Amino acid sequence: MSPDTDFAPTRGFTGRARAADRDPRLPPGQYDARDGWPVLSAEVTPELAAADWTFRVDGLVASPRTWTWDEAHALPASEYRGDIHCVTSWSKFGVRFGGASLDSFLAAAGPLPGATHVVAYSHTGYTTNLPLADVTGGKAWIVWEYEEGPLPAEHGGPARLIVPHLYFWKSAKWVAGLRLLDHDEPGFWEQNGYHHRGDPWAEERYSGD
């Protein structure tokens, strides 16, 4: 068994991109998907109309709240421009997502001092866990626009969570809510062997990494 640090070149493999001119935006073990945007969800893509979409923040908060599509759109507009990284090893540079900062939603609900983690959940039932610190302070968004158009259904439309500094399975598609907890509680992929945090720069892919 060879530890990760072992240097085991494969005969004849040169690779498409040279290590020397590797794009510095690319985390270790990732490749540039360029124009592609692979779809990797385990469930059937839901037919969820914008009018039926809601987003709820509850658990350890002062005032649990549910936003409708129109109420969410009334929050201050905020966008993410930058890169995204999927654990299946593609990255995509310079994308734009438009929506509202998660801070706006959380400010309205008022996290209680004991809250340390969140479980984000989807209208499909998908779940994923995150430290509260990873989704506050301008690090996470609820988005309904991709580039200049509506977010496509297979990519989580009408609205999804975006936590771009972590692997993309944390950015729950068809997001339905966040529950604030005083402990960490593994979500769907985390129960299936994926890492609890998922930092692409630390290559936190699977539990044990």
Added chain:
Amino acid sequence: MTDTLRTPGGFVPPSRFAVPGRIAVSNRAAATWQRATVLEIRRETPAVSTFRLKVPEWQGHLPGQHLMLRLTAEDGYVAQRHYSIASAPDGSGEIELTLDHVPGGEVSGHLHTVARVGDTVEVRGPLSGFFAWPGDRPALLLGAGSGVVPLMSMVRHHRAAGLDLPLRLVVSARTRQDLIYAAEYAEETTAVLTRAEGRLNAAHLAPFLGAEGQPEGGWEAYVCGSNGFAEHASRLLVAGGQPVDRIRIERFG
């Protein structure tokens, strides 16, 4: 690896999906790179080959699981991709992968055009218990192109273990020539050749989804292939009455 189904004890939202994983994954196996030696390369179709690998420390897998394969260049540049395991679990320390030669593909291109018997690659896994099929529930399998790979592992396991619970495979390919594992299919398989008869449609699935075609307790459905196929096939299943929370999808990207 333990074969126990993990029941999440904590917060589960009201929903139609929330399909649990079928098994708990061994964290150690998932986190460790192991050297694998190419033992055999077998042509399946003009664009698809099977690579038989010797993985001395292989911990075993369940049909449907995949692994991560890594290639390293002399200067340290690495490329890694996910591949489903094609072989049934057999404790031999050998596993098979079946790869489509993607035009211009970095990893599949290397394996198809440069790799030869005796070369080494690295693998970590098996990964993900979600798409695994332990052989405990009737299974309806829908695959297209190389998406048939993890499903074939299930078919092979069903045969090797002599299971008698119902298992059906519907496999879609452009032409007979593109049909992977064509010589291995038996009565459990319906092949849909899209160039001749058009793409998979409701009529192909009707025999399995009506009241007549359902086994007792219903099917666990497994769908695998490109995203386009996965979207199409999963919609047909839902339209045919298959419960959303009994559909597992593996998208190759």
